[in-house]
Amino acid sequence: MSETYNVAEVELKWQKIWEESGLYQVDLDDPRPKSYVLCMYPYPSGPAHQGHIKNYTFGDLNVRYRTMQGEAVLSPFGFDSFGLPAENAAIKTKIHPREFTEARIAELKSNVMRLGSVYDWRREVRSHDPEYIKWSQFIFIKLFHAGLAYKAEAPVNWCPGCQTVLVNEQVLADGTCERSGDVVVKRNLSQWFFKITDYADELLDRLDELDWPERVKTMQRNWIGRSVGAEMDLHVVEAPGEVIRVFTTRPDTAFGMTYAVISPEHPLVPTVVTEKQKGEVDSFIESIKNLSDLDRVSSSETRPKRGVFTGSHVTNPFTGESLPLYIADYVLMTYGTGAIMAVPGEDQRDFDFAREYGLPVIRTVAPPADFTGEAYTGTGEKINSGFLNGLSIADAKAVAIDWLIQRGLGKASIQYRLRDWLVSRQRYWGCPIPILYCEDCGPVAVPFEDLPVLAPDDVEFLPTGESPLARHEGFLHSRCPTCGKPATRETDTMDTFVDSSWYFLRFCDPFSTEVPFSQEAVAAWMPVDQYIGGIEHAILHLMYARFFTKALSDLGLVPAGLREPFTRLFTQGMIRLSGSKMSKSKGNLIAPAQYFDTVGADALRLFHLFVGPPGDDFDWTGQADEMIEGCAKFLQRVYRVAITPEPRAAFIPDAGASTALRRATHRTIEKVTADYDRWAYNTAVASLMTLTNQVYKSLQSGADDSSISEAVDAIIKLLAPMAPHITAEMWSLRHRGEILHALSWPSVDASLLVSATETMVIQVAGKFREKVEVAADISEAEALEVAFESAKVRNALGGVEPSKVVSRLPRLINLIP
RNA sequence: GCCCGGGUGGUGGAAUGGUAGACACGGAGGACUCAAAAUCCUUUGCUCGCGAGGGCGUGCGGGUUCGAAUCCCGCUCCGGGUACCA
Numbered sequence: 088m089s090e091t092y093n094v095a096e097v098e099l100k101w102q103k104i105w106e107e108s109g110l111y112q113v114d115l116d117d118p119r120p121k122s123y124v125l126c127m128y129p130y131p132s133g134p135a136h137q138g139h140i141k142n143y144t145f146g147d148l149n150v151r152y153r154t155m156q157g158e159a160v161l162s163p164f165g166f167d168s169f170g171l172p173a174e175n176a177a178i179k180t181k182i183h184p185r186e187f188t189e190a191r192i193a194e195l196k197s198n199v200m201r202l203g204s205v206y207d208w209r210r211e212v213r214s215h216d217p218e219y220i221k222w223s224q225f226i227f228i229k230l231f232h233a234g235l236a237y238k239a240e241a242p243v244n245w246c247p248g249c250q251t252v253l254v255n256e257q258v259l260a261d262g263t264c265e266r267s268g269d270v271v272v273k274r275n276l277s278q279w280f281f282k283i284t285d286y287a288d289e290l291l292d293r294l295d296e297l298d299w300p301e302r303v304k305t306m307q308r309n310w311i312g313r314s315v316g317a318e319m320d321l322h323v324v325e326a327p328g329e330v331i332r333v334f335t336t337r338p339d340t341a342f343g344m345t346y347a348v349i350s351p352e353h354p355l356v357p358t359v360v361t362e363k364q365k366g367e368v369d370s371f372i373e374s375i376k377n378l379s380d381l382d383r384v385s386s387s388e389t390r391p392k393r394g395v396f397t398g399s400h401v402t403n404p405f406t407g408e409s410l411p412l413y414i415a416d417y418v419l420m421t422y423g424t425g426a427i428m429a430v431p432g433e434d435q436r437d438f439d440f441a442r443e444y445g446l447p448v449i450r451t452v453a454p455p456a457d458f459t460g461e462a463y464t465g466t467g468e469k470i471n472s473g474f475l476n477g478l479s480i481a482d483a484k485a486v487a488i489d490w491l492i493q494r495g496l497g498k499a500s501i502q503y504r505l506r507d508w509l510v511s512r513q514r515y516w517g518c519p520i521p522i523l524y525c526e527d528c529g530p531v532a533v534p535f536e537d538l539p540v541l542a543p544d545d546v547e548f549l550p551t552g553e554s555p556l557a558r559h560e561g562f563l564h565s566r567c568p569t570c571g572k573p574a575t576r577e578t579d580t581m582d583t584f585v586d587s588s589w590y591f592l593r594f595c596d597p598f599s600t601e602v603p604f605s606q607e608a609v610a611a612w613m614p615v616d617q618y619i620g621g622i623e624h625a626i627l628h629l630m631y632a633r634f635f636t637k638a639l640s641d642l643g644l645v646p647a648g649l650r651e652p653f654t655r656l657f658t659q660g661m662i663r664l665s666g667s668k669m670s671k672s673k674g675n676l677i678a679p680a681q682y683f684d685t686v687g688a689d690a691l692r693l694f695h696l697f698v699g700p701p702g703d704d705f706d707w708t709g710q711a712d713e714m715i716e717g718c719a720k721f722l723q724r725v726y727r728v729a730i731t732p733e734p735r736a737a738f739i740p741d742a743g744a745s746t747a748l749r750r751a752t753h754r755t756i757e758k759v760t761a762d763y764d765r766w767a768y769n770t771a772v773a774s775l776m777t778l779t780n781q782v783y784k785s786l787q788s789g790a791d792d793s794s795i796s797e798a799v800d801a802i803i804k805l806l807a808p809m810a811p812h813i814t815a816e817m818w819s820l821r822h823r824g825e826i827l828h829a830l831s832w833p834s835v836d837a838s839l840l841v842s843a844t845e846t847m848v849i850q851v852a853g854k855f856r857e858k859v860e861v862a863a864d865i866s867e868a869e870a871l872e873v874a875f876e877s878a879k880v881r882n883a884l885g886g887v888e889p890s891k892v893v894s895r896l897p898r899l900i901n902l903i904p
Numbered sequence: 905g906c907c908c909g910g911g912u913g914g915u916g917g918a919a920u921g922g923u924a925g926a927c928a929c930g931g932a933g934g935a936c937u938c939a940a941a942a943u944c945c946u947u948u949g950c951u952c953g954c955g956a957g958g959g960c961g962u963g964c965g966g967g968u969u970c971g972a973a974u975c976c977c978g979c980u981c982c983g984g985g986u987a988c989c990a
Contacts, residue, residue, distance in 0.1 A: 301908080
């Protein structure tokens with residue numbers, strides 16, 4: 088009975104049936120409850136890798152499971168098709184990025200389809216399609232008109248070797264270019280920004296309502312980096328009328344300030360530096376200019392804090408004392424006010440600096456008696472702090488802020504680590520920023536009827552620092568839509584994170600030609616019920632998509648109540664090969680395609696589900712092939728018992744065996760369903776294997792045909808979202824062509840879950856000694872009697888009467904001597 | 905440095921206070937076969953013992969509990985994130 092099925096033939100057959108039946112195409116008028124399951128749309132880098140397979144297996148499983156539970160599940164797919172690799176390839180090979188990208192999309196798409204994942208392909212979107220570009224530009228203009236897109240000078244990474252601007256990812260940790268190895272320098276360029284900081288508070292606060300992994304939420308909280316404190320003015324002694332504004336989270340420690348620091352880039356540097364100190368300051372600033380960001384940022388053990396005295400002093404408003412003002416590179420112009428009051432008693436960085444430059448230390452919080460550290464940041468009573476003495480830190484903060492406000496010297500203040508989102512890219516293969524520059528009117532949005540602004544094809548791809556568009560005369564010159572005078576086009580394109588910040592909205596209504604998506608469709612499908620993707624997008628993509636949703640909600644493009652795009656997020660584990668992340672650039676790919684025609688997509692999917700918890704990383708070792716083979720064998724084993732069971736030789740019906748199998752079947756339905764709901768697919772598969780083993784045993788033990796049949800049908804249904812092809816085939820063969828995936832999820836017969844007997848564990852002093860089958864309603868007296876019948880138990884007790892008995896009947900009884 | 909995870913057989917892992925190692929991979933032995941493949945059966949944490957049976961065992965050290973892989977405290981090692989953010 089070595090009857091098996093032809094993997095490729097069966098799988099391709101069912102893929103065609105699902106596609107043609109429209110089972111997974113859903114529309115607005117669908118009467119079923121609506122839900123939305125989405126995998127992060129991929130950058131098309133070529134054939135699928137194991138990470139894609141894992142991702143789309145989880146996604147597809149959720150779509151099919153929810154569908155079998157009676158929901159209309161929106162399951163779209165698309166491609167994040169703008170990006171650097173295509174353009175770099177164009178520079179190298181002269182193949183147009185579009186041609187390059189579309190070939191890769193075709194490759195990836197065919198792999199995804201071969202996996203058997205079901206999508207509503209009518210809704211496919213690709214970032215580089217003119218229709219999509221049009222609406223990305225439309226949204227940009229809406230943000231521009233709302234003041235949420237603005238232009239400002241910003242430093243960019245410039246590689247002198249490549250003569251080009253680099254994105255942060257291309258700058259290595261040591262500050263060099265990943266391609267040429269040259270030291271990357273900063274250059275100021277006029278750049279477009281989105282005002283994500285306007286939403287900092289909401290982005291932080293609404294994290295609480297999301298069903299996301301805690302660590303992703305923590306990463307976002309840290310990224311936003313909200314700090315509550317105070318700002319205050321320090322008068323410059325040598326320059327009457329000049330004040331330096333500082334930000335602190337510890338206004339309570341102001342009495343401990345022994346110096347102040349401004350950042351080297353601070354605009355008041357020329358004002359406060361005295362003639363005598365000028366030389367020293369200039370050479371200091373010169374010396375740090377040549378340091379890479381990383382060097383400037385790393386101090387700690389090996390490298391002392393670096394700074395220089397300005398020659399000026401500032402007044403501590405609380406004490407009236409005159410304190411030295413320093414310039415130091417540990418104070419950043421990009422955070423807070425670019426200047427600080429330094430309190431070495433309660434801040435380790437200030438302490439390090441004070442030690443280096445021989446500055447005094449005053450404690451303003453009493454540390455515990457046994458405190459041996461340097462700066463003390465713990466709790467305690469305020470000391471050496473005038474009117475704050477004796478207060479707690481929290482009270483002292485409030486009192487100090489009130490004191491500042493009353494005298495007009497400062498205010499409460501909140502600062503964020505989060506910066507506005509720089510969206511300009513000096514690149515060709517991205518969505519053009521739809522702006523015209525008119526001499527008279529300034530930056531003007533391209534009128535709606537002129538969208539999309541498309542990049543011309545006939546450009547030269549050269550490794551220069553600007554977009555190829557900047558050298559294309561035909562693209563560059565236009566007319567101002569407001570006054571009609573000559574105007575030049577913006578030649579930068581948008582960060583590709585812009586495209587991925589709203590694609591999930593377009594999926595709701597991809598055919599819309601009047602608006603990017605209708606309110607009605609968005610209201611019906613959004614928010615995404617289950618979003619699935621890699622942990623690498625924990626911060627940027629997810630933060631930007633959240634920002635877009637809030638901004639579009641405020642602009643009235645999506646319903647006012649839609650503030651968060653992704654209700655539930657699952658981040659899958661990474662797949663590594665010998666310790667490092669599997670990736671094309673490392674050349675350590677295990678191509679999934681090789682498995683499709685041998686063991687089949689079902690076995691590969693099952694392997695990814697069975698190998699461990701979905702969120703855990705997995706090391707692809709030599710054993711992986713054998714484990715995949717094992718999954719294939721399991722599927723064949725199910726197929727064999729379902730389609731070509733061996734005739735039962737000497738069959739003696741046994742009611743007990745039938746009941747035992749039926750109980751096992753319904754317990755498995757209960758367990759596997761619970762496992763689906765908690766994303767424990769590895770244990771769900773294990774339970775199905777156990778039940779399958781039991782079916783084989785039951786064929787021998789005399790369980791009747793109907794209980795065997797019930798068990799097999801349950802296995803097929805429970806396995807349907809995981810291994811869709813083979814289960815569909817088996818069901819169709821067993822049930823006259825019925826379409827398995829259109830059926831409903833199996834339900835549990837609760838009466839079969841209860842059993843007259845249970846296994847009771849007998850412990851002596853908490854240690855396992857014996858297990859016995861007992862009546863489910865056993866009393867403690869009876870349980871004790873049963874316990875004493877066991878020689879092992881009597882032995883362990885050593886003839887001593889138990890002084891105490893702990894019982895959790897009928898499962899456990901513990902005798903303590 | 906700080907913030908998260910994590911450490912269980914030869915391997916992937918199971919067990920969220922109650923039989924540690926489910927399920928699978930791999931190994932060993934056997935059946936079938938001329939032979940192989942496929943399939944099926946038995947066995948497989950370490951250790952003492954001929955055996956019945958016993959002891960030990962979830963990174964290390966303590967603690968709470970009748971009972972701890974699981975909860976608490978202190979270490980240690982590995983992985984990830986982040987970094988002079990005032």
